[in-house]
Amino acid sequence: MSCAQTISDYALRSIGIGERLLPRADITLCEQVTLIGSGMLWNVYFGALALAFGFFFATALAVAKATPAPLIRKPAEWFIFIFRGSPLFIQFFLAYELFVNLPRVGIELFGITLATANLTKAWAGALIVLFLNTSAYSAEIFYGALRSVPKGDLEAADAYGITGWTRFRRITWPTMMRLAWPAYTNEAIFLFHATALVFFSGFPAWQQKGDALYYASYFAEKTFNPFVPYPIVAGYFVVLTLAVILTFGAINRRLNRHLPQTQRPRLRIRPQIVR
Known part of the structure; x- marks a missing residue:
């Protein structure tokens, strides 16, 4: 089989398009x-959606934490503290156990039945955990930036x-974004790296539609050569990091386009070793 044929057969296998059977012998x-590149589609899926939804939730949490009203401020503070204070892997484990114990028929809330069957699958359950985790970390970043908004801007x-x-x-919000960006x-980069933990969590891949580490582990077992x-997985993540x-x-640059070239803050990437 040529490499072009292999790409045609397996490039979209992780989302259910192409050959179903994985190669078992003479793996090239x-x-x-x-x-593995096909599996990266799921890593991008987890990271992109968690980041997109988490951005808005984090903004709301940051504003809630900055408000003087205790009934609004305290829940936001405890949410941020719990998700920043506990390891992400433990959050995966606890969330999976919680979702497994939910009724399979769904939960009735205000007369509406909410489906729960898919929460034990990686594409839904793991995404929720990543969304909550990045929301907490991003909220703390936004809160610090919100507190740093110059008083002169507000007085003006x-x-x-x-x-x-x-x-x-x-x-307030544009200035907060410029300061926090x-x-x-760095949080966005770490979030995409953290999607690799989905493979080690309790959430199973749906119909063998796994992420990059799912396929890397398969090949390591078949070829006895990790x-x-x-x-290859590391290389894909480097490319993804460059894209981010x-x-x-x-x-x-767009947020700081009004500043002189010499005063525009530059991004300084500082990868986190552990969460």
């Missing part, structure tokens, strides 16, 4: 690169009669 480098807004939601939307970029599939840096760097 092209097959490993193709199938008050002088012009800009108050309430308009002040937050036009003054370098640190938030020094080929796992470096370029994307977030472009957004950072």
Whole structure:
């Protein structure tokens, strides 16, 4: 089988398109690169959706933590503390055990039955855990930036009669984003790296539609050589990290386009070793 045929058969296998049976003998480098790359689609799925939904939830948590009202501030503080204070792997484990014990018929809430059957699968359950985890870390970043918004900007807004939601939307929130973006970029990079933990969590792959480590582990077992599939996974994550840096760097330049070139903050990537 040629490499082109292998790519045609296996490039989208992780999402259910292409050959169902995995290669069992005479495994080639092209097959490993193709199938592990196919599994990366799930890592991108987990990271992109958790980051997208977590961004808005984190903004709300940061504002809630900064509010003087205890009934709003305290729940936000405890949510951030719990998810930042416990290991991500333990969160995966506890969430899976919780979802397994939910009624299979669903939960009735305000007369509406919410489906729970898919929560024990990786594409739903693991995504929820990653969403909650990154929301907590991002909220702390946004909260610090919110507290660092120059008082002069807020006083100038008050002088012009800009108050309430308009002040937050036009003054506070943009400034908060400019201050938080370098640190938030590091959080985004770590989140994509953390998607590799989904393979080790209790959430099973749905119909053998696994992530990159799912296929790397398969090839390591079949070839008895882990020094080929796992470096391939690392290479894919390096490429993904570069894509995140370029994307977030472009957004950072957009956020600071009004500043002189010499005063624009540069992204400084500081990967976290452990969560």
